[in-house]
Amino acid sequence: MKKVYERNNIAFDMPSPYCPGCGHGVIHRLVIDAIKEAGQEDNTIFMAPVGCSILAYTYLDLDICQPAHGRTPAAATGIKRALPDSLVVLYQGDGDLAAIGTAEIIHAANRGENITAIFVNNAIYGMTGGQMAPTTLKGQKATTCPFGRSPEDGQGYPIRVCELLQSLGGVTYAARTSVHTAPNVLKTKKAIQTGIENQMEKKGFSIIEILSACPVNWGLSPQKSNEFIANEMIGYFPLGDFKKDGKIIQRSDH
Amino acid sequence: MGEKQLMKGNEAIAEAAIRAGMTCYFGYPITPQNEIPAYMAKHLTIRGGTFIQAESEIAAINMVYGAACTGARAMTSSSSPGISLKQEGISYLVGARLPAVIVNIARGGPGLGNIAPSQADYFQAVKGGGHGDYHMVVYTPETVQEAADLTMKAFDVADEYRNPVLILGDAILGQMMEPLVFKEPSGKKFDKSSWTLGNRKGRKSHLINSLSLTEGVVEQWNWELKKKFDLMAERELMVEEYMVEDADVIFVAYGTTARICRSVVHQTRKQGMKTGLIRPITVWPFPTETIAGHAEKTKHFFVVEMSLGQMIEDVRLAILGNAKIHFHGRPGGGIPAEADILKQLKAILQS
Amino acid sequence: MVKKGKIEVRIEHCKGCGLCLTTCKLNAIALSTADVTNSSGYPYVIMINENCTGCTMCAIMCPDQAIDVYREQEHS
Numbered sequence: 301m302k303k304v305y306e307r308n309n310i311a312f313d314m315p316s317p318y319c320p321g322c323g324h325g326v327i328h329r330l331v332i333d334a335i336k337e338a339g340q341e342d343n344t345i346f347m348a349p350v351g352c353s354i355l356a357y358t359y360l361d362l363d364i365c366q367p368a369h370g371r372t373p374a375a376a377t378g379i380k381r382a383l384p385d386s387l388v389v390l391y392q393g394d395g396d397l398a399a400i401g402t403a404e405i406i407h408a409a410n411r412g413e414n415i416t417a418i419f420v421n422n423a424i425y426g427m428t429g430g431q432m433a434p435t436t437l438k439g440q441k442a443t444t445c446p447f448g449r450s451p452e453d454g455q456g457y458p459i460r461v462c463e464l465l466q467s468l469g470g471v472t473y474a475a476r477t478s479v480h481t482a483p484n485v486l487k488t489k490k491a492i493q494t495g496i497e498n499q500m501e502k503k504g505f506s507i508i509e510i511l512s513a514c515p516v517n518w519g520l521s522p523q524k525s526n527e528f529i530a531n532e533m534i535g536y537f538p539l540g541d542f543k544k545d546g547k548i549i550q551r552s553d554h
Numbered sequence: 555m556g557e558k559q560l561m562k563g564n565e566a567i568a569e570a571a572i573r574a575g576m577t578c579y580f581g582y583p584i585t586p587q588n589e590i591p592a593y594m595a596k597h598l599t600i601r602g603g604t605f606i607q608a609e610s611e612i613a614a615i616n617m618v619y620g621a622a623c624t625g626a627r628a629m630t631s632s633s634s635p636g637i638s639l640k641q642e643g644i645s646y647l648v649g650a651r652l653p654a655v656i657v658n659i660a661r662g663g664p665g666l667g668n669i670a671p672s673q674a675d676y677f678q679a680v681k682g683g684g685h686g687d688y689h690m691v692v693y694t695p696e697t698v699q700e701a702a703d704l705t706m707k708a709f710d711v712a713d714e715y716r717n718p719v720l721i722l723g724d725a726i727l728g729q730m731m732e733p734l735v736f737k738e739p740s741g742k743k744f745d746k747s748s749w750t751l752g753n754r755k756g757r758k759s760h761l762i763n764s765l766s767l768t769e770g771v772v773e774q775w776n777w778e779l780k781k782k783f784d785l786m787a788e789r790e791l792m793v794e795e796y797m798v799e800d801a802d803v804i805f806v807a808y809g810t811t812a813r814i815c816r817s818v819v820h821q822t823r824k825q826g827m828k829t830g831l832i833r834p835i836t837v838w839p840f841p842t843e844t845i846a847g848h849a850e851k852t853k854h855f856f857v858v859e860m861s862l863g864q865m866i867e868d869v870r871l872a873i874l875g876n877a878k879i880h881f882h883g884r885p886g887g888g889i890p891a892e893a894d895i896l897k898q899l900k901a902i903l904q905s
Numbered sequence: 906m907v908k909k910g911k912i913e914v915r916i917e918h919c920k921g922c923g924l925c926l927t928t929c930k931l932n933a934i935a936l937s938t939a940d941v942t943n944s945s946g947y948p949y950v951i952m953i954n955e956n957c958t959g960c961t962m963c964a965i966m967c968p969d970q971a972i973d974v975y976r977e978q979e980h981s
Contacts, residue, residue, distance in 0.1 A: 301911065305961040305974035314918075316969045320947070321922035325968025342754040345623075350765075357761055363751040365623050366763035368646050371616035374608065378620025378628065379751065381604040382578055386624075386752045404616070407609035482928045482962040515922075522922040 308332045310341060310361050317355035321522025323512025324352055326479045327420055330489045331389060332360065334496050344387045345379055347372050349401075351393035352426045370401030373408030376415045387499060390417040395425045398434035398459045405465070405507075412470030412504040416495040419461060419507055421476075422514040423533065430517035434459045437532060442517075462509050462542040463552055472504035474543040478511035478534065480526035487539075504546070511537055556736045563698045563727040564589035566734055567657055569597065570702035571629050574709040574739055576655070577603045578621035578628040580614040582636060585669040586725040587659035590631040611636035615643030615656070622652040623762045625746035627709050631657035633725075634675050635666065638683065644718055645684030648779070649764025651749070653712035655705065657721040659728035662887025670887025671724035671810055674861035679722050680838040680868075687776055689783045691790045692720045692838040694808040698732035700835070706739060711790060713744040715782055722837065724860065726810045726889075792835035793844050797823065801830030803854040803902060806845065806869050808834045811858045811890055818895050827903060837865065845872035854902055856880045858890050878902075910959020910976040912952060918971040919949035925963035925972060926950070933957040 307313075310332035316325040335344050341362065348356040350369035357364055367375035372390045380388045397405050397419050408415065424442055425431040432442040432449055435458045439448040451457045462474045473495055477488040488510055495506035511533050513525035520528060538552045561569070568590045571579070579598055581591035594605045604621075608614035614630045621628035632640065637658045647654050660675045662668040677683075679692045691711050695701035701723060708719040751760055766772050794812075797819055798804050805815035812833040822829045832848065834841050849855070855877055857866040862885045869879060882898055884890050912934065921936055933956050936948045943949050950963070950972070959976030 301909075301959075301975035302978050303973060304910075304959055304976045305964045305972070307915070307970045307973060311970060315920065315945070315971075316918070318968060320920035320968075321924055322968055325970075326966070329968075329970055343752070345751045354765060357763060357765075361759050363754050363759050364761045364763070365620065365751055366650070366761070366765060367616060367619060368642055371612065371619075371643070374613040374616035375620035375623070377606065377613075378578060378580065378617035378622070379624055380620075381606070381617075382621040382624040382626040382628075383752045403609050404613055407613065411606075482965045485965050522924050523927055526924070526927070 308336055310336055311359055312361055314359065317359050318352065319516045321513060321515045321525060323422060323479045323510070323514070324420060326485055327418065327488070327510055327512060328356065328360065330485065330492050331391065331418055333489060334492045335387070335389070337493070338496055338500065340387045340496070343385070344389060347376050347388065347390045349392060349396045351396050353391045353393060354427070356391065370396050370399070371404055372396060372401060373404040373413070373417070377408055377411070377413050380413055380415050387496065388415045389496070390415060392417065392419055393426065394421050394423065394433040394435045398461055406468065409465050409505045409507065410468045410470045412472070414499055414502050414504055416499045417507040418492065419509040420512045421461070421509050421537065422512045423458070424514050424517045426514050426517055437536060458536060460537060460552065462507070465507060466542045466548050466551070470505050471507070471543050472546050473498050473506035475541045476509040476511070476537060476539050478529055478539055480511065480513065480529035558733050558735050560731050560733050561698060562589055562729065562731050563701050563723060564659065564729070565593045566698045566702040567631070567705045567721065568593035570705040570736060571655065571709070572598055572601060572603065573736055574627065574706040576627040576629050576709060578618070578626050579603065580606050580608050580617035580628070580630050582608050582611045582614050582632060584633045584636045586661055586728050587631050587633045587657065589728070590657065611639040612643065615640040618654045619643060619647055619650070619652060622647065622654050623751045625750040629655040629657065631659065633659045633661045634663050634672065637675060637678065641678070641684035644690070645686050645688055646764055647718040648688035648690065649686065650762050651716040652718070652762065653716050654718040655708045655712055655721065656718055657705070658723065660722065660724045668887045669725060671726040671860055671889060672887055673724060673809065673811065673859050674864065674885060675722065676837065676859070676861065676864035679720055680840070688779065689786065689838055690718045690720055691786055691836060692722050694722050694834060694837050695727060696809055696812050696833065698727070698730065699734040701727055702734055703737055706737060710740050710742050715786055717782065717786070722809070724810055787839040790836060791839045791841060793841035794833040794835060795844065796831040796833065798830035798832060798848055798852070800828050801852050802828045803856055803899060804848055804852050805829065805831040805856045805858060806865070807831065807858045808837060808865070811860055814890055814892060814895065815858050818892050818899065821892070821896070822899065829899070840868045842868070842872040845869060849873045849876040853877045854880065856882070856899065856902065858882045858895060860889065861885050907958055908977045908979070910957045910974060912957065912963065913973045913975070914950050915971045916943045916949045918969045919943060919947060920969055921947040921949060922968065924966045924968065928962040928966045931956045931958065934963060
């Protein structure tokens with residue numbers, strides 16, 4: 301029998317540092333698979349800011365930069381402008397990108413920085429124990445919206461990042477995928493590869509938003525968490541390409 | 555010897571940075587330092603460097619953080635409120651052991667304040683405006699020439715210690731024009747290959763980071779930082795002692811107020827009064843021993859600041875009661891007048 | 906003739922999350938019983954039937970890269 305699938309050794313030989321069933325584990329693998337297949341291991345600078353992504357520091361055998369919370373796109377801009385031929389991959393959570401770092405992601409995108417942003421949308425602050433995130437759904441419970449997020453009570457609406465960024469001229473590619481089923485994991489890998497190819501071909505800013513499970517803070521089993529994505533999240537966060545080669549493809553304004 | 559030029563302080567600082575090999579500058583508009591980003595936008599880019607007007611001072615300092623990760627010489631500049639926004643970034647630069655040069659052309663505060671000169675950012679600069687135990691060398695130039703020289707030196711000091719360095723000027727220094735001659739860059743080379751990110755061929759991965767959740771690790775990093783800070787304090791002190799040997803009253807002042815005090819020293823010397831000036835060129839490290847040494851003989855020290863009095867605390871710590879300390883301060887953009895200083899000085903000498 | 910396949914599990918890396926089970930159409934795998942765990946105390950995934958075709962879906966779903974997959978090659 302021939303080995304048809306094996307572990308990617310860009311990850312050190314250790315259990316992944318993430319909770320059982322966490323989407324980060326899958327997405328990390330997809331990112332390092334895309335990096336390996338593009339032969340970019342020596343050229344990649346992985347940006348893991350603040351949030352669960354910090355766990356990458358001891359898990360991934362890559363050059364890694366830890367920027368301040370939310371400032372990943374700014375630090376990435378500094379790196380990419382200083383080293384234009386490096387492959388700069390941003391790995392951000394919903395707090396980092398869509399809360400404290402909203403200005404930075406919008407302006408890096410608008411400048412068309414030639415970088416690839418992996419945006420893990422799990423609708424919660426994971427590392428700090430389950431607070432409401434900018435993408436927490438209406439009615440979804442979190443420690444800071446214990447009765448369910450209520451836009452009517454000033455807790456705001458879940459932010460659709462792809463739709464927010466697609467209008468910016470500097471954005472070449474914006475897609476939303478998910479990792480809640482195997483076919484979707486494969487689609488996510490393809491989207492990440494597109495984002496990396498865009499960067500290598502100097503086509504400008506790419507962002508791949510990935511719906512991902514956080515079983516521990518959602519208080520659901522891994523299976524139920526993936527069902528939550530299917531039944532609750534995708535309705536509000538439709539999957540697909542929002543911008544490709546600089547052209548807007550779909551909008552979701554309901 | 556380069557040729558003599560007449561230049562604005564802000565532009566001299568910008569040109570000096572480019573000549574020192576700075577390749578990445580990230581800024582944001584705020585008076586009274588706007589000539590620096592404008593100069594970079596024109597002169598840095600045509601000489602192959604990178605200029606970005608960032609979306610905020612916070613983004614700018616974090617762009618510096620990123621560029622520094624690659625070993626590039628990077629700089630940002632701003633003025634008081636903008637420097638407040640950069641404090642977290644400065645703490646991160648120290649924590650991640652990254653070299654960078656930051657320029658503060660200070661203005662009146664607190665709050666939005668005004669665009670007049672001020673020295674009320676002293677505490678922020680030397681006592682650490684950000685979080686955690688950290689220090690950085692802080693230069694306080696008095697002239698456009700010195701501002702250019704210290705900016706060039708700042709890049710060597712930043713690289714040598716892998717730590718940010720601050721140039722602390724004010725609106726007058728930034729806006730006035732004075733003749734200067736740019737010195738040749740030191741040509742010092744710094745091998746950064748053991749820690750920089752990118753082009754990983756043939757080496758193990760590098761991690762640039764200031765976080766560790768493992769017990770005792772961040773404490774250990776702090777003890778290593780302390781060794782570095784002690785070295786910086788020992789080696790990077792710069793102070794000018796002017797006519798202090800026989801002085802009955804010694805002024806202590808830096809930057810713009812040192813210029814004012816220097817002319818008061820000239821006037822009073824002509825009238826037979828023995829006055830002198832100690833001028834910190836680095837306010838961190840602070841010339842504590844220099845001042846303490848003179849306190850054995852000279853019994854009056856006269857601190858003049860454009861603030862409600864901040865450096866005076868470090869002067870007190872140096873003198874520890876061995877001499878009397880007098881103060882004249884003008885906050886909120888006010889500029890000390892020689893006449894007011896003279897009046898107060900005469901009162902001191904009569905008592 | 907359907908090709909045969911099999912998986913190899915890094916028992917210490919598995920966290921018993923069971924996501925692989927949700928993708929295996931052939932019921933070829935299951936979690937070990939609660940009393941059979943790795944050193945972290947997690948039950949881990951084991952092969953329970955011989956009908957695996959090596960389709961790799963379980964490995965694709967695994968957040969911990971705990972599964973390597975083998976597949977029989979055609980005899981040309």
